[in-house]
Amino acid sequence: MNFAKFCRGVGASLFFAAASSVPALAVDPAAEQMKEILSRGVLRVGVQGAIRPWSYRDASGNLVGIEPDMAKEIAKAVGVQLELVQIESSNRLQFLQQDKIDVLVGNMSDTPERRKVVGIVDPDYWASGASILSKKGAIKQWADLSGKPVCAVLGVFYIKPTQVDTGAQVLAFPGKTEAAAALRGGKCVGFLTDDTTGTGLLLSGEWDDYEIPLETKHETPWGAAVKLESRDGPLGNLVSGVLYRMIASGKLINLAHLWKVNPPGWLTNASEKLKHD
Amino acid sequence: MSAYLAALFKDIHQKTGLNFVYMYDQFEYRRMIDGVWTSAELIVLCLICSIIFGLVGAAARESKSRILFMIVGAYVEFFRNTPPYVQLLFFYFGIGSVLPQIDMGGYFEPLIGRFGWAVISLSLFGGAFVTEIFRSGIESVPRTMREAAEALGYSRIQTFMHVVLPLALRFCLPALGGILISLLKYTSLAYAIAVPEVTYTSQLIWNDNFNVIEMMITLFIFYNLAVMFFSLLMSSLEKRLALPGYG
Numbered sequence: 001m002n003f004a005k006f007c008r009g010v011g012a013s014l015f016f017a018a019a020s021s022v023p024a025l026a027v028d029p030a031a032e033q034m035k036e037i038l039s040r041g042v043l044r045v046g047v048q049g050a051i052r053p054w055s056y057r058d059a060s061g062n063l064v065g066i067e068p069d070m071a072k073e074i075a076k077a078v079g080v081q082l083e084l085v086q087i088e089s090s091n092r093l094q095f096l097q098q099d100k101i102d103v104l105v106g107n108m109s110d111t112p113e114r115r116k117v118v119g120i121v122d123p124d125y126w127a128s129g130a131s132i133l134s135k136k137g138a139i140k141q142w143a144d145l146s147g148k149p150v151c152a153v154l155g156v157f158y159i160k161p162t163q164v165d166t167g168a169q170v171l172a173f174p175g176k177t178e179a180a181a182a183l184r185g186g187k188c189v190g191f192l193t194d195d196t197t198g199t200g201l202l203l204s205g206e207w208d209d210y211e212i213p214l215e216t217k218h219e220t221p222w223g224a225a226v227k228l229e230s231r232d233g234p235l236g237n238l239v240s241g242v243l244y245r246m247i248a249s250g251k252l253i254n255l256a257h258l259w260k261v262n263p264p265g266w267l268t269n270a271s272e273k274l275k276h277d
Numbered sequence: 278m279s280a281y282l283a284a285l286f287k288d289i290h291q292k293t294g295l296n297f298v299y300m301y302d303q304f305e306y307r308r309m310i311d312g313v314w315t316s317a318e319l320i321v322l323c324l325i326c327s328i329i330f331g332l333v334g335a336a337a338r339e340s341k342s343r344i345l346f347m348i349v350g351a352y353v354e355f356f357r358n359t360p361p362y363v364q365l366l367f368f369y370f371g372i373g374s375v376l377p378q379i380d381m382g383g384y385f386e387p388l389i390g391r392f393g394w395a396v397i398s399l400s401l402f403g404g405a406f407v408t409e410i411f412r413s414g415i416e417s418v419p420r421t422m423r424e425a426a427e428a429l430g431y432s433r434i435q436t437f438m439h440v441v442l443p444l445a446l447r448f449c450l451p452a453l454g455g456i457l458i459s460l461l462k463y464t465s466l467a468y469a470i471a472v473p474e475v476t477y478t479s480q481l482i483w484n485d486n487f488n489v490i491e492m493m494i495t496l497f498i499f500y501n502l503a504v505m506f507f508s509l510l511m512s513s514l515e516k517r518l519a520l521p522g523y524g
Binding site for chain 2: 021137150154156157159160164171187189190216
């Protein structure tokens with residue numbers, strides 16, 4: 001008697017469990033996310049807070065720069081309000097995974113490891129690499145570095161290639177501050193650093209006698225990202241489309257000029273490739 | 278680089294994953310050997326200079342001149358009370374930029390290079406401690422010895438050179454050995470001003486090859502060997518100088 005009741009109970013609960021899980025499996029998380037964004041009326045985009053001029057806070061505390069401008073384009077395409085969320089390089093992937101932001105446009109290099117954990121959308125939108133910050137007129141081409149002291153920061157991957165390719169004598173310091181101080185003190189002819197750092201220093205207003213005279217080497221592209229499950233869904237495809245149009249129409253290059261940065265060679269090439277006569 | 282060793286370490290890398298890359302890659306081998314040599318030079322020069330600074334400092338403290346005494350006192354305090362890392366940065370970036378330098382078009386060739394500043398800064402740091410150790414040695418020479426020397430007609434300087442110093446040196450040898458070993462290890466700080474010594478080159482190598490553990494092991498072996506060699510030197514010196522009746 002008791003046993004029969006137990007069996008019936010188990011049978012019924014198994015049935016309900018099965019019945020309720022079938023429609024749940026059919027729900028597409030990517031589509032759900034898009035619906036949620038539309039009903040919320042707000043697209044949350046993660047951007048950096050202190051990387052000038054890509055994304056930083058202006059005098060009144062607002063997040064401005066190339067990446068916030070790109071975020072505006074994306075929100076416009078979705079047709080909702082934009083909310084910028086400041087992220088750090090160390091937590092940006094977690095912000096995406098934990099649904100704290102919908103899209104990430106955060107100075108992030110596109111690497112195979114990152115592609116495994118977040119949905120980096122194609123096309124990439126920018127590229128950065130090694131360049132030289134030096135006194136105006138001191139050097140004109142990479143070959144000019146031959147035999148001369150060049151400052152750098154310990155730990156960057158382009159020290160050895162630069163030594164081998166140009167014959168420069170690289171002095172690597174433990175931190176950016178020391179390397180920059182060494183350049184200012186005239187201890188080296190240039191500061192071998194990524195062009196993002198170099199541009200940031202130039203724009204800080206304290207390096208007016210300096211320039212970035214050489215074309216960037218060893219460029220790695222930057223990618224925007226959505227959640228991994230959303231990459232091939234509506235949001236991922238939408239971001240893809242916006243980036244594609246911004247590159248093809250030259251809008252992104254215009255943004256670079258507007259924010260007074262040289263568009264990387266990678267971007268100019270990409271833009272050229274997508275252009276129709 | 279011997280072909281046999283190169284093949285052996287390549288094999289070790291393939292079989293165990295331990296990548297002692299400088300044993301088979303010509304570029305990294307050059308870096309490593311240069312680093313070891315630079316370290317060796319740095320260590321030898323720093324040890325010699327700090328002993329000289331210490332001797333001069335201790336002699337000045339013994340002199341009757343009040344001004345000399347105060348100058349040495351200030352020197353010892355300054356260098357003992359600040360970290361050697363900060364001193365290195367101060368000398369290289371601070372004083373190095375004020376000294377005259379030759380314009381090379383876009384950069385300056387300084388009077389004293391990074392290696393020079395590392396030797397100066399670390400030797401001054403070590404010298405401050407050595408001064409104090411020599412002073413303790415001098416103070417432990419019994420007063421009666423000096424009085425006896427004076428009674429024999431020795432002048433002040435003669436007493437110092439022929440009686441006090443030889444005894445003081447023997448008294449302070451163990452403490453001196455300890456402080457010089459510390460100084461030997463502090464030479465690794467020179468990486469902060471990009472002196473290509475062994476710590477610096479190891480960092481360059483592990484940055485390019487992702488073999489941090491292997492390079493750490495290498496560094497441990499290098500400094501251990503250096504200290505072991507130096508300790509042997511000191512203990513044989515102690516034995517040679519030992520006086521019967523004086524511990």
